[in-house]
Amino acid sequence: MEKVIKTEKLTKKFGDFTAVDAISFEVGTGEIFGFLGANGAGKTTVMRMLCGLSHPTSGIGTVAGFDIFHQSESVKKNIGYMSQKFSLYNDLKVWENLRLFGGIYGMKEIEIVEKTTKTLQELGFESERNTLVKSLPLGWKQKLAFSVSIFHEPKIVFLDEPTGGVDPVTRRQFWELIYAAATRGITIFVTTHYMDEAEYCNRVSIMVDGKIEALDTPRNLKNTFDAVSMDEVFQRLARKAKRSDNY
Amino acid sequence: MFEALAVNNISITYGKLQALKDVCFKVEKGELFGLIGPDGAGKTSLFRILTSLLIPNNGTATVDGLDVVRDYRQIRNRVGYMPGRFSLYQDLTVEENLNFFATVFGTTVKENYYLIKDIYRQIEPFKTRRAGKLSGGMKQKLALSCALIHKPTVLFLDEPTTGVDPVSRKEFWGMLKKLKEQGITILVSTPYMDEAALCDRVALIQKGEILKIDTPKQISESFPHKLYSIHSDDNYNLLLQLRKNPTVYSAYSFGDTLHVVFNEELTADNTQYKEIQPTIEDCFMDLLKK
Numbered sequence: 001m002e003k004v005i006k007t008e009k010l011t012k013k014f015g016d017f018t019a020v021d022a023i024s025f026e027v028g029t030g031e032i033f034g035f036l037g038a039n040g041a042g043k044t045t046v047m048r049m050l051c052g053l054s055h056p057t058s059g060i061g062t063v064a065g066f067d068i069f070h071q072s073e074s075v076k077k078n079i080g081y082m083s084q085k086f087s088l089y090n091d092l093k094v095w096e097n098l099r100l101f102g103g104i105y106g107m108k109e110i111e112i113v114e115k116t117t118k119t120l121q122e123l124g125f126e127s128e129r130n131t132l133v134k135s136l137p138l139g140w141k142q143k144l145a146f147s148v149s150i151f152h153e154p155k156i157v158f159l160d161e162p163t164g165g166v167d168p169v170t171r172r173q174f175w176e177l178i179y180a181a182a183t184r185g186i187t188i189f190v191t192t193h194y195m196d197e198a199e200y201c202n203r204v205s206i207m208v209d210g211k212i213e214a215l216d217t218p219r220n221l222k223n224t225f226d227a228v229s230m231d232e233v234f235q236r237l238a239r240k241a242k243r244s245d246n247y
Numbered sequence: 248m249f250e251a252l253a254v255n256n257i258s259i260t261y262g263k264l265q266a267l268k269d270v271c272f273k274v275e276k277g278e279l280f281g282l283i284g285p286d287g288a289g290k291t292s293l294f295r296i297l298t299s300l301l302i303p304n305n306g307t308a309t310v311d312g313l314d315v316v317r318d319y320r321q322i323r324n325r326v327g328y329m330p331g332r333f334s335l336y337q338d339l340t341v342e343e344n345l346n347f348f349a350t351v352f353g354t355t356v357k358e359n360y361y362l363i364k365d366i367y368r369q370i371e372p373f374k375t376r377r378a379g380k381l382s383g384g385m386k387q388k389l390a391l392s393c394a395l396i397h398k399p400t401v402l403f404l405d406e407p408t409t410g411v412d413p414v415s416r417k418e419f420w421g422m423l424k425k426l427k428e429q430g431i432t433i434l435v436s437t438p439y440m441d442e443a444a445l446c447d448r449v450a451l452i453q454k455g456e457i458l459k460i461d462t463p464k465q466i467s468e469s470f471p472h473k474l475y476s477i478h479s480d481d482n483y484n485l486l487l488q489l490r491k492n493p494t495v496y497s498a499y500s501f502g503d504t505l506h507v508v509f510n511e512e513l514t515a516d517n518t519q520y521k522e523i524q525p526t527i528e529d530c531f532m533d534l535l536k537k
Contacts, residue, residue: 038412039383138286164410165438167285167453168528169535172499179483193412194439199502218503229502231413238414 002029004156004187005050009059012045019045021210022059027203029155032178032188034198034218037207038238043191046207047158050189052076064155077105080149080157080186084164087145090134094125097133097148105152119147139170146177156187163192175200195231206234208241249312251276251401251432252297257306259292266292268455269306274434274448279427281446282436283527289455290436291331294405297434298328311400324352327399329390331406337379341370341389344378345396352397362429363392366422384415391422395431402426404435408442420445440528451531458534463527470525470533472496472508477520479505499532508533 005027012020020042027033037043048054050063052072061068064078088097095116102112120126123143133141142162149157159178163171175197182188190201198204198218205215214221214237218230227233252274259267267289274280282290295301297308299319308315313322335344345367349356360367370388373381378389387407394402404423408416420442423433435446443449444463451458451466459466479485482505489498489507496508506529513520525533 038414161410165286167288167535168440168532169499170285175500176483176486183483193410193416195413196502200500234413235417238412241414 003027003062004029004031005033005061005063005189007050007059007061010046010049010056010061011058012042012049012054013057018210020049020056023207023210023212024059025205025212025215027156027187027189029187030182030185031203032182032190032201034201034204035189035191035207036198036204036234037191038241041207041238041241042210043207044160047160047189047191050075051079051081051158078155080152080154081160082145082149082157082162083160084142084162088133088141088148091132093130093132094120094136094144095129097144098151101148101151107152115151119151123147139166139173142166142170142174143177146174146181150181150186154186156189157181159188159190161191161193163194163197171197195229195234198230198234204230206237208237213237213240249309250274251278252280252308252310252434254293254297254308255306257293257296257303257308259296259301259303259305266455267296267303270452270455270457272450272457272460274432276432277427277430279423279433279435279445279447281443281449282434282452283438283440283443283449283531284436284452285438287454288452290452291405292455294328294330294403294434294436298326298403299323324397325400327394327397327402329394329402329404329407331409333386333390335378335386335390335393338377340375340377341381342374344389344393348393349396354397356396359396359398362398362426363395365425366395367392383411387411387415387419395426399431401432401434404433406436406438408437408439416442440526440531443527449527451527451534453531453535459530466527466530467525470530472533473513474523474525474529475507475509475513475520476501476504476523477507478503497533497536499529501526501528 003026008024009022010020011022035043049056049068050061052068052075055069063075066074068075092100098116098119099112120129163174178188192198201218203217204221205212221233225233225236250273254270254272257267257270270293284290292301296303297310297315299315299322302316310322311325315322339347345356366388370385373385381389408419427433446463448462450460482500486498486500486505489495494509494511496510498505498507
């Protein structure tokens with residue numbers, strides 16, 4: 001399988017504090033990869049490096065075939081990103097948001113028009129084309145934000161706690177969009193605090209104190225740790241953390 | 248003897264949006280009561296009304312027997328409120344924030360220290376650090392300490408565990424349990440359905456309306472169908488197939504299994520399906536379906 005993410009001894013230091021400590025892992029094409037860890041374990045720092053927003057102190061990493069240190073601009077063009085906090089412009093209409101992000105990623109006008117129609121059809125949002133984003137319910141906004149993040153057909157999309165706060169039905173509909181995208185070959189890199197969602201991933205890594213302490217399929221992790229759920233696996237590993245989030 | 252909280256037909260609208268519609272419930276003294284629902288359900292509006300910060304369009308509510316509109320001054324002395332958004336003074340240190348809140352309420356940190364000791368001790372090593380420079384988990388502990396320092400009779404916690412990792416969430420619920428043992432009534436909201444099981448009673452709330460109020464156990468037992476779980480190596484495909492099957496009433500992913508309700512009794516040859524006890528999340532989704 002082709003690797004979309006590859007890191008070797010990726011490290012980030014802030015002064016004498018090692019936020020990310022020589023982590024090595026790979027993520028394959030079309031894989032749904034869950035990136036878990038306690039608050040303060042270093043997840044955000046890793047994500048920022050993989051998205052080309054922060055330079056590693058040492059070690060190497062490639063994302064979508066580009067070096068995250070030397071080719072960070074190419075990395076940014078070939079990935080999608082969605083976070084719970086910011087994703088859409090509330091004062092723009094649904095189609096205007098799609099138009100804006102398509103333009104930012106350098107898509108041609110004709111591609112944007114075609115893709116807009118297709119995206120709205122798939123979401124069942126055709127009737128909301130001209131609705132201001134701020135008047136959409138939260139669950140719809142999140143589904144739209146996900147579609148925006150993969151609008152330019154990136155090789156990989158980074159989802160930072162994408163389902164926070166939505167109702168359980170919407171949360172599941174959101175995961176069905178994720179599955180559909182992964183089936184099309186888009187790699188999914190997702191963080192979440194919902195441990196049942198960790199079970200929806202093909203593979204899961206758990207970070208503790210800047211290191212990846214476990215990486216495997218949910219099933220194998222549960223077997224290894226003799227646990228009935230991913231929550232139990234997580235509790236066992238993360239409880240060992242020395243720095244927790246009090247650094 | 249009156250209840251710690253009594254909410255009678257509370258409604259509020261913002262423009263065209265009805266944020267709360269005829270909400271009624273009671274919370275007994277010393278109870279740990281959970282408001283469980285997603286963003287936009289109306290949880291924060293309800294908190295703001297009960298802490299006298301927002302006047303409802305309709306209905307009445309009492310806290311400790313005091314009317315939330317008429318007796319707002321007294322209520323503010325009696326309640327502790329931890330809003331969803333971090334609301335302490337970012338430029339004051341940990342210690343200064345705590346002293347400030349104690350002073351505003353006419354007490355001292357020393358007088359009620361016993362109440363916050365277990366929580367505050369964890370952040371005490373950082374007491375000279377500015378609140379704005381704290382990590383998420385530490386902010387949460389400081390906010391809880393500040394909400395408790397005047398020894399409130401009722402504690403309002405608006406989504407204290409949102410965005411918090413599972414280990415810290417578990418710790419936080421441990422702290423709530425201890426506070427409950429001190430006799431403090433707690434109203435806590437959360438979007439995490441699994442936390443419902445940790446409350447004495449819960450109200451499931453969606454779009455401004457309460458769907459159900461009961462103990463977690465009763466809610467789970469009142470699930471009106473037989474619920475089955477099934478596992479396959481390709482759950483996503485199985486889910487899509489089940490959705491097309493007319494005998495399937497509902498099918499949802501749950502961790503590494505699917506939870507399925509059928510329209511008719513299962514025949515004996517369907518041995519791959521196991522009957523299971525519904526969780527609060529199953530119940531919530533079933534209520535949404537109606």
